[in-house]
Amino acid sequence: xxxxxxxxxxxxxxxxxxxxxxxxxxxxxxxxxxxxxxxxxxxxxxxxxxxxxxxxxxxxxxxxxxxxxxxxxxxxxxxxxxxxxxxxxxxxxxxxxxxxxxxxxxxxxxxxxxxxxxxxxxxxxxxxxxxxxxxxxxxxxxxxxxxxxxxxxxxxxxxxxxxxxxxxxxxxxxxxxxxxxxxxxxxxxxxxxxxxxxxxxxxxxxxxxxxxxxxxxxxxxxxxxxxxxxxxxxxxxxxxxxxxxxxxxxxxxxxxxxxxxxxxxxxxxxxxxxxxxxxxxxxxxxxxxxxxxxxxxxxxxxxxxxxxxxxxxxxxxxxxx
Numbered sequence: 001x002x003x004x005x006x007x008x009x010x011x012x013x014x015x016x017x018x019x020x021x022x023x024x025x026x027x028x029x030x031x032x033x034x035x036x037x038x039x040x041x042x043x044x045x046x047x048x049x050x051x052x053x054x055x056x057x058x059x060x061x062x063x064x065x066x067x068x069x070x071x072x073x074x075x076x077x078x079x080x081x082x083x084x085x086x087x088x089x090x091x092x093x094x095x096x097x098x099x100x101x102x103x104x105x106x107x108x109x110x111x112x113x114x115x116x117x118x119x120x121x122x123x124x125x126x127x128x129x130x131x132x133x134x135x136x137x138x139x140x141x142x143x144x145x146x147x148x149x150x151x152x153x154x155x156x157x158x159x160x161x162x163x164x165x166x167x168x169x170x171x172x173x174x175x176x177x178x179x180x181x182x183x184x185x186x187x188x189x190x191x192x193x194x195x196x197x198x199x200x201x202x203x204x205x206x207x208x209x210x211x212x213x214x215x216x217x218x219x220x221x222x223x224x225x226x227x228x229x230x231x232x233x234x235x236x237x238x239x240x241x242x243x244x245x246x247x248x249x250x251x252x253x254x255x256x257x258x259x260x261x262x263x264x265x266x267x268x269x270x271x272x273x274x275x276x277x278x279x280x281x282x283x284x285x286x287x288x289x290x291x292x293x294x295x296x297x298x299x300x301x302x303x304x305x306x307x308x309x310x311x312x313x314x315x316x317x318x319x320x321x
Contacts, residue, residue, distance in 0.1 A: 010233020014241030022248030029193035032092025083161030136271025
């Protein structure tokens with residue numbers, strides 16, 4: 001297969017993955033109208049444990065689960081817990097397209113955080129892209145508007161938490177075991193949500209439990225599609241496919257929830273997506289001489305439910321050796 005054909009195939013798998021992810025988020029939004037994010041996150045993590053257990057059976061490293069960098073691991077774990085809870089709350093309370101527009105600011109925040117955490121140098125053009133993207137966030141949020149609420153704050157917290165987790169894993173990911181990267185956020189999410197669950201729990205009929213199980217299955221299927229996409233095509237081609245979620249979100253929002261993106265949301269999303277794509281293109285041109293910081297292997301917010309794509313790929317490589 002030619003490189004062009006491989007990139008096309010990878011892009012199609014990427015589009016399929018993000019379409020499945022968007023469907024996943026629709027179910028979260030539907031359930032979020034009845035159940036607290038704490039309860040949804042608890043059961044989502046619980047039902048994801050069997051998948052991760054199967055993955056860990058193939059981890060051949062003969063080491064313990066003590067992190068080599070406990071403080072960085074603790075920071076990432078805390079960021080993931082905040083991200084998952086905030087994202088679930090945002091999806092439950094805001095229009096889908098608006099949530100995605102704010103979450104798409106995460107690569108811009110990664111660029112900023114890469115300076116103190118990774119020691120990266122960010123040049124003028126990328127600073128301008130970040131400023132444009134953050135201006136897009138302000139357009140979406142409309143801070144002078146009385147409709148600004150807890151859901152918007154939650155979406156911003158999810159974007160910041162996801163960016164923090166992404167940058168930290170870039171700093172320590174090559175030094176820590178896959179099992180540490182996988183288990184600590186999941187166990188922390190499970191423990192924190194379990195402690196809070198008695199205050200929020202509502203009895204769930206079998207049909208709603210089935211929907212939560214479907215969330216886990218959809219996340220798994222989408223991750224498999226992303227693995228195939230990144231193994232088939234170039235990362236610079238696959239990563240921009242994440243922005244197709246705004247189209248899925250708009251369609252699903254109109255069809256299921258009667259949500260129509262207003263002009264400020266559309267304009268802000270265009271600014272955020274445009275600046276994010278510019279940073280991706282700049283990094284692609286830089287090649288191996290510049291380590292990309294936009295999170296091309298973290299095209300979804302990291303919620304501690306399913307592993308990062310990069311960790312999955314490392315597991316696949318370790319099994320093939």
